[in-house]
Amino acid sequence: MPAGFSALDFYFILPEILLTCGALVLLMLSVIVPKQDGVLLGVALTTIAVTLLAVCSFAGLDETISRGLLAIDGFATFFKVVVLLSAAITVLMSAPYLRVEGLKAGEYYFLILCATVGMMFMSSGLELITLFIGLETMAMSFYVLAGYLKPNPRSNEAAVKYFLLGAFSLGILLYGMSLLYGATGTTRLAGIAEALAGQETSAVLVLAVIMVGAGMGFKIAAVPFHMWAPDVYEGAPTPVTAFLSVGSKAASFAMLLRIFVEGLPALGDEWRTMFWVLAAITMTVGNIAALTQSNLKRMLAYSSIAHAGYLLIGVVVGTERGVAAMLVYLGVYLFMQLGAFAIVTAMRRSDIIGDELKDLNGLFKRSPAVGFAMLCFMLSLGGIPPTAGFMGKMWLFGAAIDAGQIWLVVIAVVNSAISAYYYLRVVVFMWINEDEPAGSPITLGPAMAVALGIAVLGTLALGVYPQALFSEAQSAAATLDGISSAVSPR
Amino acid sequence: MSNTANFPLLTLIMFTPLVGAVLLLFVNKNSTNAIRWIANGFAGLGFLVSLPLWFWLDMTTPDWQFVERHEWIPSIGAEYLIGVDGFSSLLILLATLMGSIAILSSWTAITTRVKEYYIFLLVLQTGMIGAFVSLDFLLFFLFWEVMLVPMYFLIGIWGSANRLYSAIKFFLFTLVGSVVMLLGILAVYFYHHEVTGIYSFDITRFHELNMPFELQWWVFLAFFLGFAVKVPMFPFHTWLPDAHTDAPTAGSVILAAVLLKMGTYGFIRFSLPILPEATRAAVPWVATLCIIGIVYGALVAMAQRDWKRLVAYSSVSHMGMVMLGMFALNAVGITGSIVQQINHGISTGGLFLLVGVVYERRHTREISEYGGLSKVMPAYAAIFLVMTMSSIGLPALNGFIGEILILQGIFVVNKIWAGFAATGIVLGAAYMLWLYQRTMFGTIDNPKNENLPDLNLREWATFIPLLILAVWIGLYPKPFIDRLDSSVVRVMTRVNSADVPLNAGAASGAVDEEATSPAVSSDLLAFEGDTGDGAELPVRGGAR
Structure with missing residues (x-):
């Protein structure tokens, strides 16, 4: 192994470098042309597009x-594409929102791109410190973004809460990592796996698994580490909430995997049991809490907790099929969740906040296209065909059945039915209630229209023809080292 | 597996309504008459393009027909694989016919949000046909669930008083059942891969699987939940009276005539041939549930004061009968069950249409609000009489053929069950005739009924096809029964494939020498020949 970094190393992190440079350019532009929102939006989107191209040019490689x-493997590439797409859609839906709220666009886009850089390192890191720095980069940006509505007390509350609890959980995570380092003498994942192979499970290792699990559980908002999520999701600017619930969650799942x-394949039994319990309570608590919400944003926050529970099924299964199913689910979750939040963002107009369920009254009559889009997202989140959510859920349940996790899947099925109730409630407000609420009509700017269009499409x-996503996810999952393609014994 | 039509006939049948729905998107929502014409046009066209299924179906081959096969999701082995046999072709014809009748019946009944209404009906139509033609289990499931959404809206937007409650109840009941069914499908899928090394949802492959009994049993339970909710069988029926009562007329008609058949279709197409041993083991308790459903449904129907609710509960009773005939697990019983599914579609669909006609005039479904209608609406009363008779199984009308076949099928298996089934028929006659008496006969004591107009031309048009079919099946059922032959044989050969004797408890009630023999296939010989109405029974595939 060479003693330093070679030129090749820099070539392979070209996407991250491009994204960082783009972010810095944005920061400078925000000083030079602070009012030119269009220019800033264009630079942000171009940066993401170029980065996406660079990421895709590494497709098929499997390098360390x-x-x-x-x-630089399929797994990293898949997650990078997911986080970049979610960043792009977030940026698109932010443009009209920033205008309504009168927020500075340049710094905002800068922070979004910084968070994205962190997420990209989280999906490609093979070493604990690298992963941790990626996580910190992402988290720092989100602490600021959550409080971006400076005069709004709820936004401030969100930022402080997220920061305090985030710092606390990162401490726990870091402590878990240090225990792993202490037990194995290395921070490289491959080295840890090697050192632990064949070793007796000790109390220290179990403690390390629990602490790392708790730290990651906080990031993916798994119950019981979810307490911050509803308040932060509700208080943060809506596009930030969207990015937090999709991009941050996807990257955290990448890091977790x-x-x-x-x-830690050697401790498979221990962490599988832990995630089994986390998955079961996360989806149940998330769905039951979502049932009673009257605020759409808060409801989506709880639903996003429930979805983290579904995704954890894939971790419990832990086989190639399980991970592939997770990747498929994240791929569809990206569109439906961002789409739903894009609608909430579109409901925000100069004279109305628009995040209460009753604000949706008669939405279909007022704006059929928006009503139809929201119908698609709600059905998809509920897992009803012919939407992508069904394909994701079908494959996740399939992986669990294949691995013999029948009880977990039964819990998931019951949850799926519970969730249909509150997603349909949204549909009732939009399609069946007809009384007109207050507020000016909904107008979609071009950026928002593109964001919604991508999400609906x-x-x-993906609900009708998911082949491309399925095959990409399968080949990406296969590149994860140490993954077993075999089904665990029934 | 072939397609004698040499062009994608089934795809055409399936997507014609959807094309209509897409076209409607571009019509201004205020030009309601244009919307009605387009919707009716495409529904009628949908029926016309489905007619070749009747004329071109080859009754001599046991193969699937009009098969189309294309790649869909190769990485999991799912295909766009569609095809029909006699059974599904009849159900498709029923769906296209009842669909166009339902759409025609809505012309004046629906005045709000007309455009969305017809779009949902047409999408629903595509979903129903898609479920009947799918030979790929995943594709089937997709269509099966797609139907939920338009039906939910039809009840939720255009329904009566309690519509939101009924709509969500319908949705959640069906959803829970079908998601559990999905787990069963996936279990079969993975087992199929374990045995053959091939990932596939192709049900013709599944029909050749021999799964261990324990797995079959669990999958049977999963399928059972999905299909039994849809049928609906006691005790999963509670969504049905609510959904029927609150749905608009067209929704009730489609629900009764076609959607309930999804459940029975599912049993015959999937549960019985994929899980033969579990099916045989389940006979006693399924039969028990059927009998409870038959008697309970009938008794509750008798106690109803709401006209539509009465018809809804009669559905529970009749569908119990259909299920009981099927779980006799002999050729006669299954044939009778299928024929009765068609009959139930015609008669109950007709009865809901009839309720719709007076509801549109009076806006009440209370039976006590009516009385003496035969004086002001003689034509209406005549048609109602025919539908009532068809529903209670009067000879020379369609209901009789189905019921007699079912009773014969049950009789050899267990005479006590046959006795209960017969009780159901008697009770059915009681509540239907009592309903007829309360609404049609007597004096007009409610002044609001004095000037009710009789059927208009459009309403006549909705009933005429049903009357023709009721009489046709009643007098000459051979063309219908003949085309079921290969479907029934396919199910029977699978159900009798293993050498395990038919559940001992099931056979104990029978004394015939044939009926007590170990395999059901030999039972078939007992039914060679005439059924008393000249119909030839499909026993070609029996043990002869």
Whole structure:
């Protein structure tokens, strides 16, 4: 192994470099042309597009670079595409929102791109410190973004809450990592896996698994580490909430898979049990809490907790099929969840906040296109065909059945039915209630229209013809080191 | 597996209504008459393009027909695989016919949000046909669930008083059942891969699987939940009276005539042939549920004061009968069950249409609000009489053929069950005739009924096809029964494939030498020949 970094290492992190440079350019532009929202939006989108191209040009590679710190494999590429797409849609839906709220666009886009850089390192890191720095980069940006509505007390509350609890949970995570380092003498995942192979499970290792699990559980908002999520989701600017619930969650799942599947296969029984319990309570608590919400944003927050529970099924299964199912689910979740939040964002007009369920009254009559789009997202979140959510859920349940996790899947099915109730409630408000609420009519700007268009198209197309996503997810999951393609014994 | 039509006939049948729905998107929502014409046009066209299924179906081959096969999701082995046999072709014809009748019946009944209404009806139509033609289990499931959404809206937007409650109840009941069914489908899928190394949802492959009994049993339970909710069987029926009562007329008609058949279709197409041993083991308790459903449904129907609710509960009773005939697990019983599914579609669909006619005039479904209608609406009363008779199984009308076949099928298996089934028929006659008496006969004591106009031309048009079919099946059922032959044989050969004797408890009630023999296939010989109405029974595939 060479002693330093080679030029090749820099070539392989070209996407991250491009994104960082783009972010810095944005920061400078926000000083030079602070009022030119269109220019700033264009630069942000171009940066993401160029980065996406660079990421895609590495498709098919399976390299370990920077002395084993980073992986350029299908798994990383898949997650990078997911976070970049979600960043792009977030940026698109933010443009009209920033205008209504009178917020500075340049710094906002800068922070979004910074968070994205962090997420990309989280999906490609092969070493605990690298992963942790990626996580910190992302989290720092979100702490600021959550409080971006400076005069709004709820936004401030969100930022403080997120920061305090986030710092606390990162401490726990770091402590878990240090225990792993202490037990194995290395921070590289491959080294940890090697050192633990064949070793007796000790109390220290179990403690490390629990602490790392708790730290990651906080990031994916798994119950009981979810307490921050509803308040932060409700208080943060809506596009930030969207990005938090999709991009941050996807990257955290990538990191979680890297650590547990690549680093700790020897402790498989321990962490599978832990995630089994987390999955079961997360989806149940998320769905039951969502049932009673009257605020749409808060309802979506709880639903996003429930979806983290579904995704954890894939971790419990832990086989190639399980991980592939997770990737498929994240791929469809990206479109439906961002789409739903884009609608909430579109409901925000100069004279109305628009995030209460009753604000949706008669939405279909007032604006059929928006009503139809929201119908697609709600059905998809509820897992009803012909939307993408069904394909995701079908495959997740399939992976669990294949692995013999019958009880977990039964819990998931019951939850799925519960969730249909509150998603349909949204539909009732939009389609069946007809009394007109207050507020000016909904107008979609071009950026918002594009964001919604992408989300609807993704939700429907992947529901009818998911082949591309399925095969990409399968080949991406196969590149995760230490993953077993075999089904665990029934 | 072939397609004699040499062009994608089934795809055409399936997507014609959807094309209509898409076209409607571009019509201004205020030009309601244009919307009605387009919707009716496409529904009628949908029926016309489905007619070749009747004329071109080859009754001599046991193969699937009009098969189309294309790649869909190759990475999990799911295909766009569609095809029909006699059974599904009849149900498709029923769906296209009842669909166009339902759409025609809504012309004046629906005045609000007309455009969305017809779009939902047409989408629903595509969903129903899609479920009947799918030979790929995932594709079937997709269509099966797609139907929920338009039906939910039809009840929720255009329904009566309690519509939101009924709509969500319908949705959640069906959803829970079908998601559990999905788990069963996936279990079969993975087992199929374990045995053959091939990932596929192709049900013709599943029909050749021999799964271990324990797995079959669990999958049977999963399928049972999905299908039994839809049928609906006691005790999963509670959504049905609510949904029927609150749905608009067209919704009730489609629900009764076609959607309930999804459940029975599912049993015959999936549960019985994929899980033969579990099916045989389940006979006693399924039969028990059927009998409870038959008697309970009839008794509750008798106690109803709401006209539509009465018809809804009669559905519970009749569908119990259909299920009981099926779980006799002999050729006669299954044939009778299928024929009775068609009959139930015609008679109950007709009865809901009839309720719709007076509801549109009076806006009440209370039976006590009516009385003596035969004086002001003689034509209406005549048609109602025919539908009532068809529903209670009067000879020379369609209901009789189905019921007699079912009773014969049950009789050899267990005479006590046959006795209960017969009780159901008697009770059915009681509540239907009592309903007829309370609404049609007597004096007009409610002044609001004095000037009710009789049927208009459009309403006549909705009833004439049903009357023709009722009489046709009643007098000459051979063309219907003949085309069921290969479907029934397919199910029977699978159900009798293993050498395990038919559940001992099931056979104990029978004394015939044939009926007590170990395999059901030999029972078939007992039914060679005439059924008393000249119909030839489909026993070709029996043990002869």
